[in-house]
Amino acid sequence: MIIIFLILCNCLLPKDGFAICVSSCVLDIIYVQFAVQVTI
Incomplete structure (x- = not known):
């Protein structure tokens, strides 16, 4: 999970x-x- 987080965040x-x-x-x-909560 942390690795994915780091990859997504560069x-x-x-x-x-x-x-x-x-x-x-x-x-x-x-x-x-x-933004997602406001859109929904």
């Missing part, structure tokens, strides 16, 4: 640092979930 080879990569990815996931 965190296997982060350019800006692992922490920044993960945090930005988490924000993207939260935004997508919010």
Whole structure:
């Protein structure tokens, strides 16, 4: 699960640092979930 998460977030080879990569990815996931809930 974590590996899939990293692949989806392109965190296997982060350019800006692992922490920044993960945090930005988490924000993207939260935004997508919010958008889906609003759409439904």
